[in-house]
Amino acid sequence: MSLKDQVQSCLGPLVVAVSECQGDLSVEVSRENIKAALSKLKEDPGLSFDFLSDLFGVDNSELYKKTAAKPAKKAEAETAPEEPPKPQEFPPRFEVIYLLLSLKTNKRLQVKVRVPEENPVVDSVVSLFKAATWPEREAYDMYGIRFNGHPDLRRLLMWEGFPAYPLRKDYPLEGRGEERHLIYD
Amino acid sequence: MGLKAYTGEGWLLTKMEELINWGRKRSPWPLPYGTACCGIEMMCALAASYDMARFGAERPSFSPRQADVLIEAGTISKKMAPILRRIYDQMAEPKWVIAMGACACTGGVFRTYSTLQGINRVIPVDVYVPGCPPRPESLLYALMKVMEKIEKDHPLRALFDREIGQVDLRSCP
Secondary structure, eight states: OOHHHHHHHHHGGGEEEEEEETTEEEEEEOGGGHHHHHHHHHHOTTTOOOEEEEEEEEEOHHHHHHHHHHHHHHHHHHSOTTSOOOOOOOOOSEEEEEEEEOTTTOOEEEEEEEEOSSSOEEEOOTTTOGGGHHHHHHHHHHHOOEEETOSOOOOSSSOTTOOSOTTSTTSOTTOOSTTHHHHHO | OHHHHHHSSOHHHHHHHHHHHHHHHTOOOEEEEEOSHHHHHHHHHHSTTTOGGGGTOOSOOSSGGGOSEEEEESOOBTTTHHHHHHHHHHSOSSOEEEEEHHHHHHOTTOOSTTBOSOGGGTSOOSEEEOSSSOOHHHHHHHHHHHHHHHHTOOTTHHHHHHHHTTSOGGGOO
16 A cells, blocks of 8 residues: 555545655645644554654745736737736645654655635644644744644744744845844844 | 153153053954854864964953954854844953954845844954955964054053043143
8 A cells, every 4th residue: 555545544534635746745634634634644553654854834925926927928918908817716825834754664744734824823733743843933933824732932033023924925035124123222 | 741641752651552562462362253164264273273372362262251352253143143242342342353254244145134244233343354264364364463453552542532631731831
């Protein structure tokens, strides 16, 4: 039985989508079920994904903008320009990705959760994996994704009171001069 | 009398300044502040093969209160900037600063929201050392430049200006 079938039979209806890229399996789970899914993958005797190697956020907004711009240009060239371009439906802006490793079988698995911009809240998995504490703080610091049930959700890299989330794609690379009060006061 | 001290005839007091400068020049104790790969090169310059102690940088002082030269070697993030400023403020006068490496001078390749674009935005710098990272010889050369700067200093002039500058010149005999 392949890893894909094993994971699918383990998670059952919790799986939203499965994809495989260059031998790496990726499973998408809905936001409400992330804790249940990870604990199932951890407890399953055949899989036993008991090691969280990393957890991070992703901002897809620029990607969606690019894909939205491309087909619109094609449509203009082919059809009459009177038709207004239809607004495309995109999945939620943010993702949280969990990289799991099974120390028993030496297999790796990527679990993905999509998080909307309006309400960026995910359940914390610190009760399952203690290793999630700092990565969840980092994702909160960089993307503003809040983790429900995290014991100590503070900024990890930027200083207390930093007013933005710097890895969001709409944040300028060189910042907005937030350090002024830090340095000159 | 005091006025003559540094307008030409005060032989004793100018020699006093020279003596103080000579003493300071021969013992610029460094405060190593290594925050990145430049720190490794700085350690190399302090260690046996380059031996910065030859120039009087005898003892790397890990307390800012007992240091003369702050060697800032490495990237300073904006979060770190207030700490660097505080350490500089804790150093006793007279003090000198060497900015070692591209990051300390200008921010280097890290032109981002998190990196301070040169430590001269926070503290005054005496000598800049270019390079990424600079070789230990460059740091030794920078230390020698600091020593030259110490030599040209007038440690007593400020004192005279404060004490004697108030006196009305016409009342002097």
